[in-house]
Amino acid sequence: MNTETTRETDTRPDPLVLGDRTFRSRLLVGTGKYSDHETMNAALAASGCEVVTVAIRRVDLSSEDNLLTHLDRDRYFLLPNTAGCFNAEDAIRVCHLSRELGLGDWVKLEVLGDKQTLLPDPIGTLDACKTLVAEGFKVLVYSSDDPVMALRLQDAGATSVMPAGSPIGSGQGILNRNNLAIILEQLDVPVIIDAGVGTASDVTIAMELGAEGVLLNTGIAGAQDPISMAHAMRHALDAGWYAARAGRIPRRRYAQASSPTEGVLGE
Amino acid sequence: MIEVLLNGAAHQLASGSTVSSLLDQLPIEPTAVAVERNRQIVPRSLHSSTVIEVGDHLEVVTIVGGG
Numbered sequence: 001m002n003t004e005t006t007r008e009t010d011t012r013p014d015p016l017v018l019g020d021r022t023f024r025s026r027l028l029v030g031t032g033k034y035s036d037h038e039t040m041n042a043a044l045a046a047s048g049c050e051v052v053t054v055a056i057r058r059v060d061l062s063s064e065d066n067l068l069t070h071l072d073r074d075r076y077f078l079l080p081n082t083a084g085c086f087n088a089e090d091a092i093r094v095c096h097l098s099r100e101l102g103l104g105d106w107v108k109l110e111v112l113g114d115k116q117t118l119l120p121d122p123i124g125t126l127d128a129c130k131t132l133v134a135e136g137f138k139v140l141v142y143s144s145d146d147p148v149m150a151l152r153l154q155d156a157g158a159t160s161v162m163p164a165g166s167p168i169g170s171g172q173g174i175l176n177r178n179n180l181a182i183i184l185e186q187l188d189v190p191v192i193i194d195a196g197v198g199t200a201s202d203v204t205i206a207m208e209l210g211a212e213g214v215l216l217n218t219g220i221a222g223a224q225d226p227i228s229m230a231h232a233m234r235h236a237l238d239a240g241w242y243a244a245r246a247g248r249i250p251r252r253r254y255a256q257a258s259s260p261t262e263g264v265l266g267e
Numbered sequence: 268m269i270e271v272l273l274n275g276a277a278h279q280l281a282s283g284s285t286v287s288s289l290l291d292q293l294p295i296e297p298t299a300v301a302v303e304r305n306r307q308i309v310p311r312s313l314h315s316s317t318v319i320e321v322g323d324h325l326e327v328v329t330i331v332g333g334g
Contacts, residue, residue, distance in 0.1 A: 030334030040332070055333025058274040058326065064294040067330050083333050093306075097328050100301035100308050168334070195334075217334030
């Protein structure tokens with residue numbers, strides 16, 4: 001038996017290292033928009049994720065229901081986001097509340113600039129990132145796919161820069177491979193592609209480009225069968241991770257026979 | 268009774284209420300929330316000793332699903 005082959009088929013992608021933490025999965029999954037908590041938990045399990053994002057909102061004064069009672073804190077690392085914040089001050093406020101909620105110092109920073117596109121406000125994002133890093137937060141920053149902005153966020157001390165593949169919830173996948181490839185080449189901190197993923201192949205493309213991980217929510221939660229899609233996303237991520245390290249063949253304009261050209265019958 | 272603004276809406280409370288006594292009246296577990304009073308976080312350790320005043324702006328937040 002070829003032991004090398006056996007070993008290879010048993011491996012999983014290397015764990016994801018962010019700051020001083022190591023995570024078993026490179027897929028980070030949101031907890032929004034599921035039809036019910038059961039479906040959410042089944043989808044999270046099928047995705048194999050460890051990091052799950054959550055939002056912070058005013059308590060519904062008429063309901064006992066709380067997401068915290070539905071998430072296994074031993075299994076999942078909760079990463080609070082600042083979704084819905086349109087300036088640095090509000091985002092920082094949410095991070096302080098998150099700390100008070102006992103969620104620790106890790107945050108997914110989003111400072112949005114426009115309600116229709118939900119694209120990030122680069123100036124507010126950078127300001128908030130600087131302040132939060134100075135306050136000891138580990139900041140995973142949602143960004144546009146602008147390489148210069150990504151560098152600025154790295155310089156500001158971001159633990160991870162997370163450029164969007166395409167607008168949040170749009171399902172358009174990876175729109176600017178060139179910019180993402182530049183970001184991946186230029187940054188030293190881990191880059192996670194966040195937002196826009198519509199289906200499994202988008203995750204594979206992101207990983208083939210060299211991303212350290214992918215963060216998504218609607219792509220799973222909004223699918224007709226979220227559990228099957230979560231399963232697909234997990235394997236798509238693994239596929240992309242291996243492909244990125246396998247050294248793909250170059251693209252050619254013309255065909256190149258894969259069977260021997262010698263000894264063909266009738267020649 | 269006193270009136271405060273709780274999560275953006277008018278809310279009646281017994282005078283002398285503390286943050287703890289307010290949270291006890293809400294359906295959610297007090298351990299699952301964070302509280303701001305007039306834009307300042309009230310740490311959990313101070314919930315029982317923080318008396319709510321007329322006109323206070325209170326925010327009680329928790330985690331919800333999000334991406």
